[in-house]
Amino acid sequence: xAKGSGLSFDPDRIGLFLHKPTVIxxxxxxxxxxxxxxxxxxxRHLYYHHHHKLKQEEAPAAFMEMDSASAVVNxxxxxxxxxxxxxxxxxxxxxxxxHDDDQDDGPLPHNNSDHHxxxxxxxxxxxxxxxxxxxxxxxxxADTKDLSGPTELGxxxxxxxxxxxxxxxxxxxxxxxxxSPHSDDKRTKSELAVLQAELERLNGENLRLREVLTQxxxxxxxxxxxxxxxxQQQPQQKQDHIKADNIGEGQEGKLPLEDNNNKHQQNSxxxxxxxxxxxxxxxxxxTVETDEASLSSSEGRSGRERSxxxxxxxxxxxxxxxxxxxxxxxxxxxxxxNKVPRLNSGSKNVDQATEATMRKARVSVRARSEAPxxxxxxxxxxxxxxxxxxxxxxxxxxRCTMAAGCPVRKQVQRCAEDRTILITTYEGNHNHPLPxxxxxxASTTSSAARMLLSGSMPSADGLMNSNFLARTxxxxxxxxxxxxxxxxxxxxxxxxTQNPNPLQFQRSPNQFHLPFPNAPQNFVGxxxxxxxxxxxxxxxxxxxxxxxxxxxxxxxxxxxHQVPQLPPLHQGQQNPLADTVTALTADPxxxxxxxxxxxxxxxxxxxxxxxxxxxxxxxxxxxxxxGSVTTSNNNSNGxxxxxxxxxxxx
DNA sequence: CGAGTTTGACCTGCGC
DNA sequence: GCGCAGGTCAAACTCG
Ligand SMILES: [Zn+2]
Numbered sequence: 001x002a003k004g005s006g007l008s009f010d011p012d013r014i015g016l017f018l019h020k021p022t023v024i025x026x027x028x029x030x031x032x033x034x035x036x037x038x039x040x041x042x043x044r045h046l047y048y049h050h051h052h053k054l055k056q057e058e059a060p061a062a063f064m065e066m067d068s069a070s071a072v073v074n075x076x077x078x079x080x081x082x083x084x085x086x087x088x089x090x091x092x093x094x095x096x097x098x099h100d101d102d103q104d105d106g107p108l109p110h111n112n113s114d115h116h117x118x119x120x121x122x123x124x125x126x127x128x129x130x131x132x133x134x135x136x137x138x139x140x141x142a143d144t145k146d147l148s149g150p151t152e153l154g155x156x157x158x159x160x161x162x163x164x165x166x167x168x169x170x171x172x173x174x175x176x177x178x179x180s181p182h183s184d185d186k187r188t189k190s191e192l193a194v195l196q197a198e199l200e201r202l203n204g205e206n207l208r209l210r211e212v213l214t215q216x217x218x219x220x221x222x223x224x225x226x227x228x229x230x231x232q233q234q235p236q237q238k239q240d241h242i243k244a245d246n247i248g249e250g251q252e253g254k255l256p257l258e259d260n261n262n263k264h265q266q267n268s269x270x271x272x273x274x275x276x277x278x279x280x281x282x283x284x285x286x287t288v289e290t291d292e293a294s295l296s297s298s299e300g301r302s303g304r305e306r307s308x309x310x311x312x313x314x315x316x317x318x319x320x321x322x323x324x325x326x327x328x329x330x331x332x333x334x335x336x337x338n339k340v341p342r343l344n345s346g347s348k349n350v351d352q353a354t355e356a357t358m359r360k361a362r363v364s365v366r367a368r369s370e371a372p373x374x375x376x377x378x379x380x381x382x383x384x385x386x387x388x389x390x391x392x393x394x395x396x397x398x399r400c401t402m403a404a405g406c407p408v409r410k411q412v413q414r415c416a417e418d419r420t421i422l423i424t425t426y427e428g429n430h431n432h433p434l435p436x437x438x439x440x441x442a443s444t445t446s447s448a449a450r451m452l453l454s455g456s457m458p459s460a461d462g463l464m465n466s467n468f469l470a471r472t473x474x475x476x477x478x479x480x481x482x483x484x485x486x487x488x489x490x491x492x493x494x495x496x497t498q499n500p501n502p503l504q505f506q507r508s509p510n511q512f513h514l515p516f517p518n519a520p521q522n523f524v525g526x527x528x529x530x531x532x533x534x535x536x537x538x539x540x541x542x543x544x545x546x547x548x549x550x551x552x553x554x555x556x557x558x559x560x561h562q563v564p565q566l567p568p569l570h571q572g573q574q575n576p577l578a579d580t581v582t583a584l585t586a587d588p589x590x591x592x593x594x595x596x597x598x599x600x601x602x603x604x605x606x607x608x609x610x611x612x613x614x615x616x617x618x619x620x621x622x623x624x625x626x627g628s629v630t631t632s633n634n635n636s637n638g639x640x641x642x643x644x645x646x647x648x649x650x
Numbered sequence: 651c652g653a654g655t656t657t658g659a660c661c662t663g664c665g666c
Numbered sequence: 667g668c669g670c671a672g673g674t675c676a677a678a679c680t681c682g
Binding site: 383386388389395409411 | 670671672674675
Binding site: 381382383384385386401 | 656
């Protein structure tokens with residue numbers, strides 16, 4: 001089941017995602033949790049009767065529709081150091097141009113069959129293109145049609161928020177003209193002619209710009225990939241030398257090779273994007289710092305190994321003996337168990353610590369979905385399921401299987417409070433090329449993680465972490481995200497559940513909520529694609545406000561690309577919230593993208609549609625709780641279902 | 651037969 | 667040290 005559909009990469013990043021996600025619906029039968037005292041073993045396995053391979057049918061869910069909840073994660077902040085956040089490419093594309101969704105207004109009664117939106121997200125392939133166009137055209141932006149018309153690139157590229165601006169202006173002018181037949185026809189005509197000429201010019205320019213933008217984006221993407229690859233490799237090599245002693249896992253040594261191999265594969269395949277390393281853990285950042293190697297290497301080490309051999313060295317030599325390492329999947333890269341071993345840290349130094357932190361960084365996405373999993377474009381293999389304390393719903397553990405040894409894992413669990421809410425937590429960095437659909441999510445999560453880590457950076461003020469991040473994030477996204485940079489697992493929670501009542505969020509001091517007037521109704525497109533931008537914006541803001549250097553040079557390189565894109569959202573507006581909101585809402589692309597993003601991510605569009613006010617919530621939570629803490633939030637919130645996604649804890 | 655899932659066992663960290 | 671909880675492993679099983 002866990003498969004994302006295989007995707008081919010469309011070199012044109014901006015292009016529509018071709019990917020067609022399979023919709024998985026299986027029902028979780030809900031049973032009462034047997035009881036707390038039992039061992040894990042006993043508690044598990046209760047659910048997922050079906051669970052098996054993607055079935056399209058939706059189970060009549062037993063899920064009750066509940067109001068949205070916002071999740072708040074509480075954890076202590078104590079991150080050790082994290083490297084400054086760096087880049088990440090935010091796919092600007094947001095094909096979202098397809099904001100179609102006009103229709104969603106109605107309660108979408110689709111039950112089973114409507115995968116439509118989700119499908120749109122990934123699937124929009126060529127066939128859909130037409131649709132998207134159509135959708136787009138009707139849009140207020142009259143110009144869009146013009147834009148779309150000319151080149152294929154046209155529709156897809158939403159990237160140009162700027163462009164829109166131009167268009168809109170032109171539109172208005174046109175409209176005005178038409179509207180007002182004045183006495184001076186001549187004058188009017190002349191003006192009209194001028195305006196039309198101007199419009200044409202603008203359109204032409206717009207097209208050119210789009211093409212350029214597309215080109216640039218592609219180039220950038222490629223460069224970034226290469227850079228990432230290089231960075232990845234170097235550190236590893238370093239580590240080999242440095243860490244050889246301690247670690248001795250042997251896996252590390254492999255990594256470089258793997259990378260190379262991967263590259264080759266990429267080349268051969270061509271479809272895939274030049275290797276991307278999405279690092280939730282800020283791998284990139286770490287890289288900058290130099291340790292990065294740790295990433296891969298660290299990742300490489302399997303938790304098991306750790307556990308088994310506290311002393312790496314010994315194990316290393318013998319360790320292979322287990323044979324676990326040997327296995328391609330595990331061995332090559334190993335999963336790093338979440339628990340970061342503090343073992344070596346002492347000598348291992350900072351690098352490892354950083355590494356650990358990075359690795360741990362998690363991004364959880366809360367979305368309403370009846371589907372067992374959200375389609376994120378990746379292929380996942382389930383490796384475990386367990387009953388989590390305090391939640392009758394089992395938690396499923398998945399690993400990325402798109403590439404052997406990919407360290408990325410995710411946990412999927414339904415919110416105890418509201419079973420319609422599916423909480424997906426991502427951890428780790430992909431060490432392989434990702435299909436566009438997957439990239440969207442990966443970049444999103446990596447961005448979020450980066451933000452998280454950046455905020456948690458030792459260098460940065462502790463204060464800055466929570467509130468500051470929240471503020472910075474919010475303006476752009478108006479979504480609720482909970483950021484907890486807590487010790488065990490710094491986690492960013494993206495709450496994509498719709499929240500009818502913004503006020504609910506106010507409860508928590510740290511949280512911000514901005515309603516998104518426009519966005520909500522329409523969905524289609526790629527939510528995931530959108531998110532990265534949101535976070536990117538957040539990062540941008542953060543750096544901007546805090547004066548925090550977006551970190552390192554290397555980052556700068558990335559940021560240089562990314563940041564520029566972001567500003568458009570704010571264009572002109574100085575007020576953080578109001579203006580931003582206005583600007584955002586005004587921007588059809590953005591709203592559409594947002595809506596699309598939300599919808600897409602959510603496995604089940606229905607629920608999404610159902611809610612009129614969709615909002616993307618970003619909340620920052622600074623509270624410090626131990627990982628063990630089971631969220632206090634749950635208790636605290638009666639109505640609101642506040643979910644605690646503190647992962648370690650639940 | 652291979653890939654993926656199920657699920658009991660195992661490991662580790664943490665709190666008491 | 668004990669028990670709990672989270673996380674992972676891997677044999678057995680299922681499915682296509
Ligand atoms: Zn992966």
